[in-house]
Amino acid sequence: MSDRSLTRSVFTLALAVAAAVASSSVSAQQSPALDRVSLWLGGYYSSNDTTVTAQGTGSYAGIQGTLNFEDDLGLKQHSVDPRVRLDFLLGDSQGFSFDYYQIHRDLTDTYEQPIPALGIDAGANLKSTVDYNFGSASYKWWFGHASDVFGVGLGAAYYKVDFRVAGNAYAGGQATTFSDSYTQSAWAPMLTLGWRHAFDEHWRMYADVAGVKKNGGDLSGHIWNAALGVEWFPWQNMGFALEYSASRLHLDKDFDDATAKLDLNSDGPAFYLRARF
Numbered sequence: 001m002s003d004r005s006l007t008r009s010v011f012t013l014a015l016a017v018a019a020a021v022a023s024s025s026v027s028a029q030q031s032p033a034l035d036r037v038s039l040w041l042g043g044y045y046s047s048n049d050t051t052v053t054a055q056g057t058g059s060y061a062g063i064q065g066t067l068n069f070e071d072d073l074g075l076k077q078h079s080v081d082p083r084v085r086l087d088f089l090l091g092d093s094q095g096f097s098f099d100y101y102q103i104h105r106d107l108t109d110t111y112e113q114p115i116p117a118l119g120i121d122a123g124a125n126l127k128s129t130v131d132y133n134f135g136s137a138s139y140k141w142w143f144g145h146a147s148d149v150f151g152v153g154l155g156a157a158y159y160k161v162d163f164r165v166a167g168n169a170y171a172g173g174q175a176t177t178f179s180d181s182y183t184q185s186a187w188a189p190m191l192t193l194g195w196r197h198a199f200d201e202h203w204r205m206y207a208d209v210a211g212v213k214k215n216g217g218d219l220s221g222h223i224w225n226a227a228l229g230v231e232w233f234p235w236q237n238m239g240f241a242l243e244y245s246a247s248r249l250h251l252d253k254d255f256d257d258a259t260a261k262l263d264l265n266s267d268g269p270a271f272y273l274r275a276r277f
Contacts, residue, residue, distance in 0.1 A: 030092035031149045033196035033204055034142060035276040040085035042272030044101055044245060047078055050130060052163070052182060053261040073128050073165070075105050083270055093142045097153060097192070100135040103266060131162040132249070132264060134223070136210065138192050147199075153192035157212045159223060160185035161251065161262060182260070184251060188214040188223075204231040206243075214251075221251035221262075231274060241272040 030036070050069040069075045081103050089095035106129040138155025166179035192210040199205070212223040229243025246267035253260045 030089065031142070031145050031147070031196070031198070032201070033147060033149050033198040033206075034089060034092075035087070036089050037277040038085075038087040039275040040083070040241065040272045041275075042083050042241070042270055044081050044083045044103075044268065044270040045078065046081065046103055046245075046266045046268040048103060048105070049077070049263075049265045050075075051263045053263075054258055055261075056258050069105075069128070069130055069163075073107065074109055075107050075128060075130065078268070079103060079105050083272075085272075087140075092145070093149075095140055095142075097138050097140050097155075098136070100133075102134075103130075103132040103264075105130045125167045127167055128165040129163070131160070132266075133160045134158070134225075134247075136190055136212075138190060138210075140192065140194065142194075142196075147197055149196045151192070151194035151196070153190075153194070155190045155192070156187055157190040157210075157223070158185070158187050159212070159249070161249075161264070182262070184219060184253060184262070186214055186219055188212045202233050202239075204233075205229070206231065218254040219251065221249070223247070223249045227270070229270075233274070233276070237276055239274040239276070241274050243270050243272075244268070245270050 048070070051066060052069075053064070053066045055064050067073070070077050081101060083101035084099075086098045087095060106127075108127045109125075134157065136155060136157040138153035140151045140153035142149045142151045144150060161182070161184050163182040164179075165181070166177075168175050168177045190210055190212045192208065194209075195207045197205045206227075206229055208225075208227045210225045214221050225245065225247045227243045227245040229241055231239060231241045233239030244267070247264070248266075249262070249264040251262045253262070
């Protein structure tokens with residue numbers, strides 16, 4: 001099953017459960033800072049900095065190299081990418097939360113200067129693609145019934161990083177082709193913390209922090225996401241949200257004769273169309 005098919009299946013199931021919850025005759029008291037069902041559809045304008053570092057081991061211990069996608073390959077630092085969230089309550093203080101976003105960048109360009117990080121000594125025609133996908137599902141407990149509530153959640157996160165580069169280098173009338181790729185994906189446990197505040201029925205504020213830790217095997221690392229935002233509801237069930245998000249990813253991959261480290265730093269504003277029921 002592809003990543004997009006998996007994402008569609010998860011959100012279809014989540015929407016079906018959320019609809020059942022919304023249509024039930026639950027009459028429990030809940031905080032004005034929470035919604036029975038909450039859907040977020042928006043875009044994330046991210047500023048990215050991505051670096052891969054390789055270190056040889058054993059007989060290759062003296063070999064080391066660093067490749068920065070923005071500085072060495074010329075990928076644009078900024079991108080606009082989709083982001084989707086779904087939250088719904090079971091009762092008045094517990095419920096599920098789903099989140100998905102993707103950062104995609106690609107570039108096809110001609111370089112007249114050497115690219116030492118790729119071992120290219122002269123000009124080159126280069127095509128590169130970077131994709132980062134992050135999806136999570138968690139069960140949350142909310143504490144408080146007044147205008148302020150605090151939450152803690154436990155769940156799992158799925159992440160996938162896919163980097164591909166291909167092209168040809170030329171010097172002195174001679175040309176050579178090359179290609180390389182880096183793809184990693186995994187599930188990992190996740191801990192989330194949250195805060196919600198309702199100023200009135202139209203304005204609310206929120207903050208979220210999530211951490212993912214992957215241990216064991218030849219792939220390890222950590223991811224954390226944070227967001228601070230404000231919601232405005234000019235209508236009863238429809239509104240908007242504006243937040244500032246930040247994400248930090250660090251992965252270590254062990255190979256037979258080398259180790260690779262991937263660092264992805266991303267931050268920027270996100271804008272959502274909000275629906276609540």
